[in-house]
Amino acid sequence: MRKKFSLVFVAALILAAFAGTAFAKDVKIAFIPKLTGVGFFESGGKGAVAMGNMLGIKVKYDGPSTASVSGQIEYINNFVNQGYDAIAISALSPDGLNQALKRAMKKGVIILTWDSDVNPRYRTFYISQGTAQQLGELLVKMAADQMDDPKGSPKKVAFHYSSPTVTDQNQWVVVAKKVIAEQYPNWEIVDTVFSHEDAQKAVQVPTALFQAHPDLDAVICPDANALPGTAQAAENLGIAGKVIVTGFSTPNVMRPYVKRGTVKAFGLWDVVKQGKLAIYVANLLVQGKQLHVGDEFDVPDVGHVKVSPNSVQGYDYQGEVNNGIILLPERVVFTIDNIDDYDF
Amino acid sequence: MKHLVRSREALVTLLLVLLVVVTGLFNPNFFKAASIVEIFNASLTLVLIALGEMFVILTRGIDVSVGATAGLAAVVLGTTLNLGWPVGAAVLAAVLAGTLAGALNAFGVTFLRVPPIIMTLGTLGIYRGLMRIVTGGSWIENLPQSIKEPNLWGFLGVPFFVWATLALLALTAFVTLRVRLARYFYAVGDNETGAYLLGLPVRWTQFAAYTLAGTFAAFAAVVFTSQIGFVSMNAADGFELKAIAANVLGGVSLTGGVGTPVGAAIGALFLTAVHSMLIFLGVPGIWDNAFAGIILLVVVYVDYRVRSALELQRRQARIRGDAGGGA
Numbered sequence: 020m021r022k023k024f025s026l027v028f029v030a031a032l033i034l035a036a037f038a039g040t041a042f043a044k045d046v047k048i049a050f051i052p053k054l055t056g057v058g059f060f061e062s063g064g065k066g067a068v069a070m071g072n073m074l075g076i077k078v079k080y081d082g083p084s085t086a087s088v089s090g091q092i093e094y095i096n097n098f099v100n101q102g103y104d105a106i107a108i109s110a111l112s113p114d115g116l117n118q119a120l121k122r123a124m125k126k127g128v129i130i131l132t133w134d135s136d137v138n139p140r141y142r143t144f145y146i147s148q149g150t151a152q153q154l155g156e157l158l159v160k161m162a163a164d165q166m167d168d169p170k171g172s173p174k175k176v177a178f179h180y181s182s183p184t185v186t187d188q189n190q191w192v193v194v195a196k197k198v199i200a201e202q203y204p205n206w207e208i209v210d211t212v213f214s215h216e217d218a219q220k221a222v223q224v225p226t227a228l229f230q231a232h233p234d235l236d237a238v239i240c241p242d243a244n245a246l247p248g249t250a251q252a253a254e255n256l257g258i259a260g261k262v263i264v265t266g267f268s269t270p271n272v273m274r275p276y277v278k279r280g281t282v283k284a285f286g287l288w289d290v291v292k293q294g295k296l297a298i299y300v301a302n303l304l305v306q307g308k309q310l311h312v313g314d315e316f317d318v319p320d321v322g323h324v325k326v327s328p329n330s331v332q333g334y335d336y337q338g339e340v341n342n343g344i345i346l347l348p349e350r351v352v353f354t355i356d357n358i359d360d361y362d363f
Numbered sequence: 364m365k366h367l368v369r370s371r372e373a374l375v376t377l378l379l380v381l382l383v384v385v386t387g388l389f390n391p392n393f394f395k396a397a398s399i400v401e402i403f404n405a406s407l408t409l410v411l412i413a414l415g416e417m418f419v420i421l422t423r424g425i426d427v428s429v430g431a432t433a434g435l436a437a438v439v440l441g442t443t444l445n446l447g448w449p450v451g452a453a454v455l456a457a458v459l460a461g462t463l464a465g466a467l468n469a470f471g472v473t474f475l476r477v478p479p480i481i482m483t484l485g486t487l488g489i490y491r492g493l494m495r496i497v498t499g500g501s502w503i504e505n506l507p508q509s510i511k512e513p514n515l516w517g518f519l520g521v522p523f524f525v526w527a528t529l530a531l532l533a534l535t536a537f538v539t540l541r542v543r544l545a546r547y548f549y550a551v552g553d554n555e556t557g558a559y560l561l562g563l564p565v566r567w568t569q570f571a572a573y574t575l576a577g578t579f580a581a582f583a584a585v586v587f588t589s590q591i592g593f594v595s596m597n598a599a600d601g602f603e604l605k606a607i608a609a610n611v612l613g614g615v616s617l618t619g620g621v622g623t624p625v626g627a628a629i630g631a632l633f634l635t636a637v638h639s640m641l642i643f644l645g646v647p648g649i650w651d652n653a654f655a656g657i658i659l660l661v662v663v664y665v666d667y668r669v670r671s672a673l674e675l676q677r678r679q680a681r682i683r684g685d686a687g688g689g690a
Binding site for chain 2: 055056057058061084183210211212213215216217218219220221222223224226227228230231232233244247248251255256271272274275
């Protein structure tokens with residue numbers, strides 16, 4: 020009786036092992052945005068799903084419908100409980116997800132971040148759009164490139180973005196202000212204003228800004244609402260084309276302003292490629308690949324990428340293997356000549 | 364004079380003028396007509412939503428779905444425009460959608476007897492959800508220029524939408540003051556049972572209030588879409604609370620029965636103007652929300668003190684009067 024039981028037990032174990040391996044081949048990866056319903060994130064999701072189809076794995080794009088940390092935690096827990104192999108998330112909070120991510124990692128789920136990072140202890144890789152240094156410099160460069168004599172006569176510039184608590188936008192602006200102080204001492208920063216992702220305020224605030232400083236040369240707007248809002252304000256006041264409006268937003272929102280010449284150049288990164296890269300790396304890790312700082316590889320549709328240490332983003336912590344930052348190979352400056360090549 | 368001090372509208376207007384003068388002295392650019400006009404222009408969305416909300420508050424109700432209703436109407440407007448509908452038809456569809464959304468609130472509150480805060484909190488979620496379902500979750504972009512044009516029309520340097528809103532405000536003010544049916548809003552809010560006993564159609568009055576809130580939110584959506592030119596999924600997010608604050612600031616009592624359209628509009632103008640003025644004053648953007656909150660509290664507090672002082676004076680006068688009469 021006892022022997023029979025153990026036989027059955029062994030058979031069951033073997034079966035389970037087989038089932039296990041068969042299951043492992045069915046890779047499932049979740050791709051979580053800060054919130055659904057925003058063109059930027061939806062496009063990242065499209066890229067992620069497209070890469071999943073290309074690799075023949077299952078990629079699920081889903082997340083909270085409002086920007087809520089507890090909503091993201093729910094999604095993380097759900098995906099973990101459903102047996103997903105990896106999760107790539109654009110974190111709403113640098114620390115608020117720690118416990119949920121820790122639990123996920125304990126259960127063997129591979130965690131990556133994209134677009135917005137968490138503490139590097141709680142993820143493998145951060146798929147980054149660029150360092151704060153790169154993006155801050157890009158902001159200043161886009162404004163300077165539109166001036167006849169950027170280093171000549173005195174200039175007045177202002178910043179307009181969502182809110183002082185948004186980590187990434189704040190970091191870019193800090194760098195941009197430093198670059199201005201070092202390279203363009205003739206630029207005076209007259210104000211920094213916020214519109215809190217409220218479209219109506221994103222028009223009102225720059226309107227007041229333009230009127231309070233009629234001799235403003237440029238407004239730099241690294242936010243998806245602030246940039247079209249500022250462009251709209253310039254058009255309403257009839258000063259479109261006379262003042263430089265630049266920053267970061269998505270091509271679909273900015274297309275009409277670029278076509279009318281209100282905005283001559285603005286930047287972003289290709290978020291579709293960012294989604295693709297995140298899924299590609301996640302799949303490598305699920306397959307058991309080990310990546311070290313300094314490793315380089317080619318990603319179809321994205322290009323040549325390299326594993327950088329966490330220190331490029333200013334972190335102290337550095338894991339030995341499968342930990343670091345992978346930067347998108349390039350950022351994009353959109354102008355009237357190339358904007359129609361992008362749809363997101 | 365006493366009458367002036369006694370009305371909240373007057374107090375808020377006084378404070379607004381004071382702020383305008385201070386801002387203008389500090390930054391003379393502010394006095395240019397264009398700056399003042401732009402502040403009117405920026406406040407239109409909130410003015411319209413607050414006007415709709417006023418009807419509900421007058422009947423002693425509350426509607427926290429007006430922001431979502433405006434968002435939903437904006438989505439209807441944007442979607443139909445991008446389907447190639449002419450502007451007039453699209454605007455009509457949006458106004459109809461807002462009115463229907465208001466009517467659903469009205470039905471729930473008056474006939475199903477769901478408490479207003481619960482009913483409208485529920486529809487707040489439903490309308491925001493519908494926005495995502497209709498659009499598949501993306502922003503509505505690339506709207507035709509035809510919807511933006513009215514925003515560029517003007518007369519005497521004042522944009523068309525400002526004139527239109529002023530006209531609507533004047534009409535609302537006239538109707539609530541002079542038309543018997545519109546006085547029902549006050550009667551129902553002041554004393555629901557009393558109004559019922561007098562034979563007033565209490566339920567239908569409440570029904571009309573919530574429906575009007577939806578219609579006005581849709582008007583706001585039209586202005587919003589024309590001024591901004593794209594519809595994000597969080598369009599008019601949080602406007603329900605701003606609209607309630609504007610009403611309170613403008614002297615519309617949350618306990619019902621008291622308040623005027625002009626008061627609600629001035630409250631909304633004030634709440635919007637503060638953000639622009641802080642920029643002219645050179646106050647760092649970080650302070651923006653905190654300042655707006657402080658000013659709101661100061662106005663309400665000063666108003667309360669002035670009122671209670673006047674009330675005390677009145678009572679004392681009466682006591683003295685009574686004593687004199689008896690002797």
